[in-house]
Amino acid sequence: xxxxxxxxxxxxxxxxxxxxxxxxxxxxxxxxxxxxxxxxxxxxxxxxxxxxxxxxxxxxxxxxxxxxxxxxxxxxxxxxxxxxxxxxxxxxxxxxxxxxxxxxxxxxxxxxxxxxxxxxxxxxxxxxxxxxxxxxxxxxxxxxxxxxxxxxxxxxxxxxxxxxxxxxxxxxxxxxxxxxxxxxxxxxxxxxxxxxxxxxxxxxxxxxxxxxxxxxxxxxxxxxxxxxxxxxxxxxxxxxxxxxxxxxxxxxxxxxxxxxxxxxxxxxxxxxxxxxxxxxxxxxxxxxxxxxxx
Amino acid sequence: xxxxxxxxxxxxxxxxxxxxxxxxxxxxxxxxxxxxxxxxxxxxxxxxxxxxxxxxxxxxxxxxxxxxxxxxxxxxxxxxxxxxxxxxxxxxxxxxxxxxxxxxxxxxxxxxxxxxxxxxxxxxxxxxxxxxxxxxxxxxxxxxxxxxxxxxxxxxxxxxxxxxxxxxxxxxxxxxxxxxxxxxxxxxxxxxxxxxxxxxxxxxxxxxxxxxxxxxxxxxxxxxxxxxxxxxxxxxxxxxxxxxxxxxxxxxxxxxxxxxxxxxxxxxxxxxxxxxxxxxxxxxxxxxxxxxxxxxxxxxxxxxxxxxxxxxxxxxxxxxxxxxxxxxxxxxxxxxxxxxxxxxxxxxxxxxxxxxxxxxxxxxxxxxxxxxxxxxxxxxxxxxxxxxxxxxxx
Numbered sequence: 185x186x187x188x189x190x191x192x193x194x195x196x197x198x199x200x201x202x203x204x205x206x207x208x209x210x211x212x213x214x215x216x217x218x219x220x221x222x223x224x225x226x227x228x229x230x231x232x233x234x235x236x237x238x239x240x241x242x243x244x245x246x247x248x249x250x251x252x253x254x255x256x257x258x259x260x261x262x263x264x265x266x267x268x269x270x271x272x273x274x275x276x277x278x279x280x281x282x283x284x285x286x287x288x289x290x291x292x293x294x295x296x297x298x299x300x301x302x303x304x305x306x307x308x309x310x311x312x313x314x315x316x317x318x319x320x321x322x323x324x325x326x327x328x329x330x331x332x333x334x335x336x337x338x339x340x341x342x343x344x345x346x347x348x349x350x351x352x353x354x355x356x357x358x359x360x361x362x363x364x365x366x367x368x369x370x371x372x373x374x375x376x377x378x379x380x381x382x383x384x385x386x387x388x389x390x391x392x393x394x395x396x397x398x399x400x401x402x403x404x405x406x407x408x409x410x411x412x413x414x415x416x417x418x419x420x421x422x423x424x425x426x427x428x429x430x431x432x433x434x435x436x437x438x439x440x441x442x443x444x445x446x447x448x449x450x451x452x453x454x455x456x457x458x459x460x461x462x463x464x465x466x467x468x469x470x471x472x473x474x475x476x477x478x
Numbered sequence: 479x480x481x482x483x484x485x486x487x488x489x490x491x492x493x494x495x496x497x498x499x500x501x502x503x504x505x506x507x508x509x510x511x512x513x514x515x516x517x518x519x520x521x522x523x524x525x526x527x528x529x530x531x532x533x534x535x536x537x538x539x540x541x542x543x544x545x546x547x548x549x550x551x552x553x554x555x556x557x558x559x560x561x562x563x564x565x566x567x568x569x570x571x572x573x574x575x576x577x578x579x580x581x582x583x584x585x586x587x588x589x590x591x592x593x594x595x596x597x598x599x600x601x602x603x604x605x606x607x608x609x610x611x612x613x614x615x616x617x618x619x620x621x622x623x624x625x626x627x628x629x630x631x632x633x634x635x636x637x638x639x640x641x642x643x644x645x646x647x648x649x650x651x652x653x654x655x656x657x658x659x660x661x662x663x664x665x666x667x668x669x670x671x672x673x674x675x676x677x678x679x680x681x682x683x684x685x686x687x688x689x690x691x692x693x694x695x696x697x698x699x700x701x702x703x704x705x706x707x708x709x710x711x712x713x714x715x716x717x718x719x720x721x722x723x724x725x726x727x728x729x730x731x732x733x734x735x736x737x738x739x740x741x742x743x744x745x746x747x748x749x750x751x752x753x754x755x756x757x758x759x760x761x762x763x764x765x766x767x768x769x770x771x772x773x774x775x776x777x778x779x780x781x782x783x784x785x786x787x788x789x790x791x792x793x794x795x796x797x798x799x800x801x802x803x804x805x806x807x808x809x810x811x812x813x814x815x816x817x818x819x820x821x822x823x824x825x826x827x828x829x830x831x832x833x834x835x836x837x838x839x840x841x842x843x844x845x846x847x848x849x850x851x852x853x854x855x856x857x858x859x860x861x862x863x864x865x866x867x868x869x870x871x872x
Contacts, residue, residue: 204806261705287668287706288591295596296628311805325805325835340751341775342803345835346856349803366750368593368670395751398593422754425761430737431704432754432770463759463857 186315186360187335187380187387188278188306189217189254193319196221196243196252196276198259198267200232205258208282208323209233212256215326217319221246243274254278256312256321261285264308265294272301280321281307281371291369298371305371311341311363324348324361332357333478334471335381337374338393339366339400343422347393347464354468356478359387366395374404382411389416389476391467392458394449396423396432401449409456417458418470421446479702481716482532484574486698489667495659496652496694498680500576502532509557512575514550519577521682523689526578527553531560531570534721541565546578568720579696584676585644585653586610589626589660591670598626598664600657602644606676632661649679652693667713668706673699725788732784734773741766743867744789744798744827746782748773748807756801759856765864768795775806782815783822790825797828797867799859804835813841817848828866832859 195212199205200222210233213219221240222232228241240246243255255271257264257280264283271279279298286308298305306313312322316329328345330352338344344363351358359381364372374392381387390412394401401421408417424446426432450460459470471478481489484502491497499516503509513527531543538544543565547553553575563570584607592599602622605613613620622643626632632640637654646653660672674695684690707713719727729736735750739757743765747753750772757767769792773785789795802812812833820829832853833841845852851866853859 207806262709285705287703287709288670289598289665289668289703289706292591292597292628323805328835338751340749342747342749342805343751343755345803345805346752346755349834368591369596393751395754400593403594420755422751422758424758425767426754426757426770427737427739430770432735432737432750462762464755465855465857 185384185386186318187377187384188313188360188362189315189319189321191218191318192253193321194218194220194251194253195321196223196246196250196255197237198223198243198255198257198271200224200237200239200258201227202258202260206232208258209237211326212320215320217321220250220252243270243276247274247276252276254321255280257281257283259283261287265290268294268305269297272297272303277303279303279305279371280310280312281305282310282312282322283307284309286367288368291367295369295371306362307365307370309367310365310370311344313360313362314358315360316358322363324363328352329361330357332359333386333388334358334476335384335387335390336361336393337377337381337390338363339395340393340422343393343464347391347420347467350465351391351468356468356471359384368398374400375407378404378407378412382415389471389474389478391471392417392419392453393464394419394421396421396426396446396449397444399444402452405452405456405458408458413457416471416474416476418461418467418474419453419458420461420464420467421449421453479704479707479713479717480534480721481700481702482534482572482718483530483698484532484572485716486700487695489663489700490659490695490698493659493663493666495656495663496692497698498576498579498694498696500574503557503573503575504571506554506558506561509573509575510550510554513547513553516575516577517550521684522577523580523681523683524578528576528578529553529556529560530574530576531563531565532572532574533565533568533570534718535566535568538565543570571720579678580681581676581696582679582681582691584678585646586613586675587644587657587660587677588671588673588675589664590673592625595625597628598661600624600626600632600640602640604645606678610675626661631665632658634658646693649693656693656695663700667700667710668703669700670703671699671701675699725791728784728788732781734771734781734785734788736788737770738792739767739769740794741768742794742796743863744768744771744792744795746771746773746785746789746798746800748775748777748802752801752803756799756856756860759860760799760863763860763864765860765867768792773807777807777815778811779815779818782812783819786816786819786823790823790827795827796870797830797863799863800829800831800833801856801859802833802835804833804837807836809833809835809837809841810844813844816850817844820848828870830859830862830866832856
């Protein structure tokens with residue numbers, strides 16, 4: 185099964201003719217993802233990726249013509265919120281927004297529209313997701329994955345790669361790896377992804393990679409304590425040494441007023457029975473210690 | 479980005495919010511002129527002016543940065559004192575001069591982005607004038623929370639509800655209008671936070687000296703969303719360069735995220751989460767990171783060279799740890815940047831390089847030819863960097 189994306193995924197890439205869009209679409213196609221359409225206004229009728237993918241002027245047209253059911257957005261920040269709305273309006277139910285640097289207030293009405301439409305937005309400012317051996321949507325390097333039963337969810341990009349690589353090196357394959365994004369307003373939370381993993385028969389262990397700022401890790405810990413007691417889990421939290429009051433790159437990664445600290449997150453996770461690794465390389469061992477046989 | 483009280487008040491006034499008059503002075507003479515004007519204002523019920531340091535740190539009052547004056551002479555002296563202050567390391571270059579308010583009652587009202595609900599949230603309290611965190615700790619029941627609708631904002635009825643819940647009494651209409659105005663200010667400027675503390679009922683002299691009361695924004699704090707600065711060209715002028723490290727300014731020019739820290743191991747990493755993790759692992763290996771530095775996605779050789787200069791500008795740096803997990807970023811590009819940067823650098827600092835992911839093999843070849851110290855895992859890289867820093871220190 186896996187979550188969010190699999191062999192049934194029929195992807196439309198919004199912004200496929202841009203530099204980033206084209207580069208990563210090629211990598212997705214090489215990985216085996218079914219890309220059925222590209223979308224760039226004004227370039228309808230052309231093809232992308234050396235003729236492999238038809239380009240449409242609108243997402244609605246792409247959906248009608250190709251049966252696209254998932255979207256991946258590489259549109260630059262000024263147009264990205266609108267790109268999400270267009271995907272929603274066209275009836276797409278799973279939308280990945282890779283774009284970074286979107287003003288936070290732009291996303292407030294957009295995530296509401298997504299919610300009202302019963303769709304799911306992952307991101308923005310996220311690396312996407314990979315269901316190894318099935319499909320990859322976004323920018324995560326395909327080479328780091330192997331097939332297996334560990335679900336990985338993370339707020340980060342390259343740190344996710346680090347953790348996934350450590351799992352693959354240790355012989356632990358993944359069911360799906362999801363980067364939910366580091367912005368203050370994102371479509372899908374840790375808890376949302378944990379809920380999907382809990383319902384996925386192919387995911388039998390979970391790794392959660394968080395960072396300072398906000399309270400999403402604490403909420404995830406509370407959810408896990410209630411709904412994932414039988415599932416081996418391990419976590420990593422970035423930013424234990426980050427000074428208070430400084431925004432550590434991600435717009436959301438800030439400790440302020442004593443809230444959002446790594447210590448608070450580690451405490452919440454450990455209280456839920458989830459051990460927190462001192463380094464991403466220790467995650468495979470912690471999963472095995474938690475009883476994972478995979 | 480944080481902005482000064484005076485600038486925040488200007489943004490409020492631009493949206494029609496009630497803010498008592500003020501002037502900004504850069505010299506004691508300018509402060510005197512402003513004081514003369516406000517002392518002569520027939521509406522001034524206290525016969526005094528307040529002079530407030532404009533610095534981007536909290537605790538101005540306790541540091542002696544907020545004082546009253548009852549005459550033009552006193553205002554000039556007080557302004558001279560405050561302009562000579564350094565508050566938490568920041569020089570006071572400007573003061574705000576305003577009529578000292580005759581405060582009847584103080585409230586608190588703010589609007590901020592609530593990440594949990596993905597909505598804008600109002601926080602209000604009839605216990606104003608003190609830190610809201612203090613109220614939250616001691617009298618949580620005295621705080622009112624209200625979310626704005628993500629599509630409609632704050633309709634009139636919701637603004638009235640909020641005003642009645644906070645308890646503005648006879649000033650509920652003004653309270654509701656101010657709540658709506660704060661939201662407008664937030665949206666118009668792409669702010670993360672608009673905070674009025676205190677929002678106060680003040681007494682002024684009306685016509686024929688009859689006292690009149692009104693609800694006004696006495697103080698204002700606004701922070702702006704860095705991601706939206708490009709569509710508000712005017713906001714760049716509100717940036718206080720005193721509150722920034724010179725390295726911040728240099729970093730912004732090259733699209734780097736750089737935060738200086740106190741340690742001696744310079745770090746260069748791609749990705750914010752991995753950059754934090756690298757700092758954490760340096761710390762775990764017994765070292766102290768000198769900085770947080772995210773070179774971002776797809777960094778080319780010139781950006782790497784700029785990052786290296788920033789790290790080496792810090793005289794405390796005794797070793798450098800480069801950790802790159804290539805995705806969008808190509809390892810060989812980074813390796814070329816490092817080789818170029820090392821050829822130009824004036825100071826010989828030991829460097830440990832770890833490059834994995836996209837084009838890692840090409841990177842390894844380049845680094846080997848240039849005799850760089852490399853590491854396979856992040857843990858190993860951190861340990862080697864800490865050892866190198868100790869060796870350099872010995």
